[in-house]
Amino acid sequence: MTSAVTFTACAFDSGFGQDASPFVPRQPAVFETALPIPPLAESEVVDGVRVFSLTAQEGRTQFIDGMTTPTWGFNGAYLGPTLRARRDEKVAVEVTNALAETTTVHWHGMHLPAAMDGGPHQPIEPGGRWRPEWRVDQPAATLWYHPHPHGDTEEHVLRGLAGMFILDDDQSQTYGLPQDYGVDDIPLIVQDKKFLADGRFQLDSQGNEVGLLGDVVLTNGAWGAVFDVTTELVRLRILNGSSARTYDFAFDDGRDFSLVGTDGGLLETPHSTDHVRLSPGERAEVVVGLAPGSQAMLRSLPPDLGAVAVPSAYGGLDDFDVLLLRAADQLQPSAPLADRFAAIPRFAADDADTSRTFEVQNREINGRRMDMDRIDEVMQIDTTELWEVTNLDLFPHNWHVHDVQFQVVDIDGSTPGPELRGWKDTIYLEPRRIYRIMMRFEDYVDDEKPYMIHCHLLLHEDEGLMSQFIVSRDDARRNVGDTDGNGGHGH
Missing domain, CATH: 2.60.40.420 (Cupredoxins -  blue copper proteins)
Known part of the structure; x- marks a missing residue:
């Protein structure tokens, strides 16, 4: 099956602090690039501790035909592998900095000792190593990791240093949720970028109050990505990995989907809705159904930013196509989604x-x-x-x-x-x-x-x-x- 879908782009001001002219998407992108699925990070259990290894390194990546972009990534040229662990496991991450400047790695959303948090007080010098270790003690959730060096976080994330950290527990696997990673359980790291004509990322915000707002939206590092669906239900773990942009995720046909989880884990019950707003750093887990042979475009609609002044300056009028879901003519049956998940003890x-x-x-x-x-x-x-x-x-x-x-x-x-x-x-x-x-x-x-x-x-x-x-x-x-x-x- 083939499909051509037009990318929706927005016009932004030019003027660049870097010595190069801007790249402007002149032709509509066709959604035909297979969605890259970040690999699950390899690990080994040593003395009861599950040990992962990450190396922050330089690379080059082609996001747009005819352009090559200098990038940073973990264990590769851009982004990083998905770390996965279970509740009550002890984990350690051996982090090596192969970059030419100091960075850190923060475990966003993780409950852990302050010395292991990876904020600005845990710098990793060029050529240096850091080995945080802790016990996972929180419910199943979609977390992520990214740099947190004081004063340089935006640039390090924009260059490509980010990845997901998925937590599992026994309860979460009993609710009928799709859980076959890369098949019906799909991580989506959504980022907006601005490119210079020579292929480099634009790294400065050009005076925008909130930071850089890009005119190309990448999903797992792909522009114009398509995912071929083979099951009746698909679980999308959506991360707003942008540095400034707020998205309002929906489907082009306005279909309802089930919001099943937010930053720290599952909701008490699936919430049927047709959109979900995510600001930078927020996550949402959604489950959506497709009919055989159909397709649906995940989009970002103009987000409701509240009573901001001049919404257009902050992306409040922007809309983008993000990912095409394309269903096979025959789909594998999915388990029914539970009506209720675990109760959340409420604070008063x-x-x-x-x-x-x-x-x-x-x-x-x-x-x-x-x-x-x-x-x-x-x-x-x-x-x-x-x-x-x-x-x-x-x-x-x-x-x-x-x-x-x-x-x-x-x-x-x-x-x-x-x-x-x-x-x-x-x-x-x-x-x-x-x-x-x-x-x-x-x-x-x-x-x-x-x-x-x-x-x-x-x-x-x-x-x-x-x-x-x-x-x-x-x-x-x-x-x-x-x-x-x-x-x-x-x-």
């Missing part, structure tokens, strides 16, 4: 041990920019916290917390929709709205090594919209961030 606002207020404005959290030598918040081990988070700007931000998964209690006092009723580690912040979220700090104490809180629009993070917290047993350190009256709004 009255149960919070501590409350904090966070205000995001420009490149600051509570009036402060990131300082690597300053601890902004101290969380006490074995406590539950309620946070009020507000974006005071009229342009997009989002909110990512390391180590924990949180629940959204309410937004401006209203109960969140079903898409926000699961575990989250990243959430889009519509301007001037109050998001109340709750989380629990447990298992890991470290009075020296901090975790991060930051906007996952990576330009914002690099320019200082990030703060640091530690998890401690020392109650005397509780108000460390309050020493000059500017930070630490805990009480």
Whole structure:
């Protein structure tokens, strides 16, 4: 079967900080490139620990006919393999930096000790190695890994350093969810790029407030990708791996699909919907059905960014084709999807041990920019916290917390929709709205090594919209961030 589908592109301003003219997609892309499936990373169990190996390295990749792009990747030229582990397993990742500059590897969404988190305090020098080790202790989920060097995260991710980290548990395999990796369980790393005429990535944002917005959308590194469906149901693990763009994923025919999971794992019940909005760093697991011989285009519609000023400047009017799903004439039967998954223990606002207020404005959290030598918040081990988070700007931000998964209690006092009723580690912040979220700090104490809180629009993070917290047993350190009256709004 053959199919030609037109790529929907948007026009953006030119003007480039790099010494090359812009590449403008002049011809529509035909969706005929087989979707690359990131390989499952090899591992071996040594003394009870599952050990993976990753090497950050340079390479060259052809995304567009006639153009070759210098890229970075893990264990290859671009992106990285999918790491996969089970709950209660001990894992270690031996990371080698074969690049010419310092980088890090952060395990986004993972509950683990601060010293293993891979943030800016765990740099890997050129030629250096790092071996974090921890026990997986959280539900099945679609997580990911990417660099987190202070001030350079956007560039390292734009060059191609990213990959998925899938967690399994016994319960998640009993719900009829498609789970044959690469066959009916498909990882999708969605990124927007801008190219220069000589094939290089554009790496600067050209003054855009939120960072770089590209005019070519890649799916697992492919432009115009098609996936040949062989089963009645397909599970798509969608990661917004872009540095600034927010997407609203839907299908071209408006069909419903089942949203079954968010950042930190499965929802309590499948949620039938026809779209899902994801800001940078967020993930969604969806299950969609196709009829034999049919096709459906996964698209990004113009996202609702809330009350932002000039939505067109932030991608609020953009739409893109992302991936063509093309069903075979005969499909293998799929198990029926369960009506309910595992219950999620719910936090109640009255149960919070501590409350904090966070205000995001420009490149600051509570009036402060990131300082690597300053601890902004101290969380006490074995406590539950309620946070009020507000974006005071009229342009997009989002909110990512390391180590924990949180629940959204309410937004401006209203109960969140079903898409926000699961575990989250990243959430889009519509301007001037109050998001109340709750989380629990447990298992890991470290009075020296901090975790991060930051906007996952990576330009914002690099320019200082990030703060640091530690998890401690020392109650005397509780108000460390309050020493000059500017930070630490805990009480």
